[in-house]
Amino acid sequence: xxxxxxxxxxxxxxxxxxxxxxxxxxxxxxxxxxxxxxxxxxxxxxxxxxxxxxxxxxxxxxxxxxxxxxxxxxxxxxxxxxxxxxxxxxxxxxxxxxxxxxxxxxxxxxxxxxxxxxxxxxxxxxxxxxxxxxxxxxxxxxxxxxxxxxxxxxxxxxxxxxxxxxxxxxxxxxxxxxxxxxxxxxxxxxxxxxxxxxxxxxxxxxxxxxxxxxxxxxxxxxxxxxxxxxxxxxxxxxxxxxxxxxxxxxxxxxxxxxxxxxxxxxxxxxxxxxxxxxxxxxxxxxxxxxxxxxxxxxxxxxxxxxxxxxxxxxxxxxxxxxxxxxxxxxxxxxxxxxxxxxxxxxxxxxxxxxxxxxxxxxxxxxxxxxxxxxxxxxxxxxxxxxxxxxxxxxx
Numbered sequence: 001x002x003x004x005x006x007x008x009x010x011x012x013x014x015x016x017x018x019x020x021x022x023x024x025x026x027x028x029x030x031x032x033x034x035x036x037x038x039x040x041x042x043x044x045x046x047x048x049x050x051x052x053x054x055x056x057x058x059x060x061x062x063x064x065x066x067x068x069x070x071x072x073x074x075x076x077x078x079x080x081x082x083x084x085x086x087x088x089x090x091x092x093x094x095x096x097x098x099x100x101x102x103x104x105x106x107x108x109x110x111x112x113x114x115x116x117x118x119x120x121x122x123x124x125x126x127x128x129x130x131x132x133x134x135x136x137x138x139x140x141x142x143x144x145x146x147x148x149x150x151x152x153x154x155x156x157x158x159x160x161x162x163x164x165x166x167x168x169x170x171x172x173x174x175x176x177x178x179x180x181x182x183x184x185x186x187x188x189x190x191x192x193x194x195x196x197x198x199x200x201x202x203x204x205x206x207x208x209x210x211x212x213x214x215x216x217x218x219x220x221x222x223x224x225x226x227x228x229x230x231x232x233x234x235x236x237x238x239x240x241x242x243x244x245x246x247x248x249x250x251x252x253x254x255x256x257x258x259x260x261x262x263x264x265x266x267x268x269x270x271x272x273x274x275x276x277x278x279x280x281x282x283x284x285x286x287x288x289x290x291x292x293x294x295x296x297x298x299x300x301x302x303x304x305x306x307x308x309x310x311x312x313x314x315x316x317x318x319x320x321x322x323x324x325x326x327x328x329x330x331x332x333x334x335x336x337x338x339x340x341x342x343x344x345x346x347x348x349x350x351x352x353x354x355x356x357x358x359x360x361x362x363x364x365x366x367x368x369x370x371x372x373x374x375x376x377x378x379x380x381x382x383x384x385x386x387x388x389x390x391x392x393x394x395x
Contacts, residue, residue, distance in 0.1 A: 019118070019126050020083060023133035025140070026072040029056045032085075035074055036113070039085055040261075045114045045153050048285035048292065049107040053266045055087050057255045058103055063089055065247035071099050071141065075130055077118075084130075084159075085113040090141050096362040099141035105242070106251070108172060108292050108331045109150050109348070111158060122159035135355045142359030143352060145366055148172075148332060151347040154289065165349040170332045173342035177321050177328070186321055187314060187341060195314055198306040205303065207275030210315045212268065219256045222269050225278035230297045243295070252295070256283065267294065270319075272312050277301060280308035282316060290327045291320050310340060317341065 026032040029052075036052045048054070059070060068089035075083045088099040101110035114122075134140055148168050151161050177186050184192060202208050213219045227249060231241040243249060258266040268286060272279040280298040284291045293316075298309045317328060329346055330338040352363035 019077065019122075020075045020129050020133075021078040022076045022080070023130060024074045024076070025134070025137045026074060027070055029059055029070055029072075032070070032072040032074070032087075035082055036072075036085060036087070039082055039113045039115070043116050045111075045116050045119050045156055047109040047111050047150065047153060048287045048290075049103055049109050050087055050101075050111060050113055051260070051266065051285075053258050053260060054255055054285070055102040057258060057266070058106065058251055059089065061247045061251035061254065062104060062106070063102060065245070066104070067091055068102070070102075073130075073134065075133075081115075083115050083118045087112070088144075094362060094365065096142040096358050097140075098143045098145050098362065100145050100147070106294065108148065108294070108329065109153075110146060110148050111150060111153060112160070114159060116156065119156050119159050122162070124162045127159060127162060131353060131355065140355060142356040143354050143362045143366075145350075145352055145363075147350040148348050149351065151349060160351060161349065163351050163353060165351040168332070168348040168350050171334055171345040172332050172348050173330050173334060173338040174344045174346040175317070175328045175342045176344065177317075177326050179324050179326060181321070183318060183321075186317055191340060192314070195307065195311050199311050201306045202272070202274075202279065202303060202308065202311070205274040205276075205279075207273070208279075209273055210312070211271050211273050212319075213256070213265070213271070216257055219265075219269060220253075222271050222278060222281055223253055223256060226281050226295075226297055229278065229299060230295075232300050233297050236300070270312060270316050272308050272315075274303075277303070279303050280312045282309070282312055284316070286320065286325070289325060290329070291316070291325055292328070293330045310337060313337075313341060 026035075033052060033056075039046070040051065059068070062068075063070075068091050071088045071090045073084075073086040073088060075085075077083055087102045089102045090097050090099045092098075101107065103110065118126075131144070134144075146160060146165075149160055149165070150158055152158055175186070211218070213222055227243065230243050234241040243252065252267075256265065256267045256269055260266060264286070266285070267283050268291075269281060269283050271281040277299055279301075280296070282296040283294040285294065286292075293313075296309065298304055313330075320328065328341075330342060332348070352366050354360040354363045
């Protein structure tokens, strides 16, 4: 096994031959930024949820508010070129220090940034060496809790799938699109016809339009409406408003206003609007091949009768298909509206990797809890009982 050292902030010195010659642990976003941005290139595998701009904003607002501390792992080869970067943050959970991917519930997919040639050939021995190095990190975690990981990305297997994992609690509905295909090959003719009939009702509303936020004023106008409508929607569903926290709102607004180096928004906003109201809104992240939806809501006015959310998703699918995108996912969970468009799933898995004896106990507990949740989700009788209980508690 390759000899390595785990470093805090300052780079360590390569100490031996092998695929991974050194592992650094960086404890601040600022100290990791240069390496992180350098890995934002075509020869690196990463989902849009691991962009520096998105997670730096998340850490500033949500992570700090929740007590999460950056624990950013970078592995290098003998030439001091980064092979991978794991954007992690640590928190205390049930008496253990647990490292999870940054982004929390706002990230559909959790994955490292992997140099493609390394990801394509990584072995379990490579990852064993990585985790062995992390066990020597000063004030390191007891457990690596890696949830909602894609099994593959852009046709390359996720190296962390080499470690025994388990299916995540919920699937992620996926729609694949063939470049140059006809619209009815993406969305069936019958579904399009049904949505056109519903949309005719909306088209009679003054100022009805499909809009993509282009200016800061657009972003702020749409978010102002979202933060009014969303809590009303959640209350009707007897669910807590996950956007009520000021730190979450600050993260969402700043990330939607931020831009990537190529000028695109970090989080893009799409909406159906009219002169009187925002009718429906979906946010998404996009990387040129895949777009993934994030938060959404729709009006509580009579316009809600015409399925504005489905109409908006149709418009988004057609918009990105015209740009040459090949896939779309609607986030974790098999909500009925997602199955209108998505017939397949993106396989996602969880891994709980202990680094200490305490971590082994925590790993067993988290793994068992995840397994139990999955059993409930996939058993209609148990799911019905859970919904009854949730409704009773929320009264």
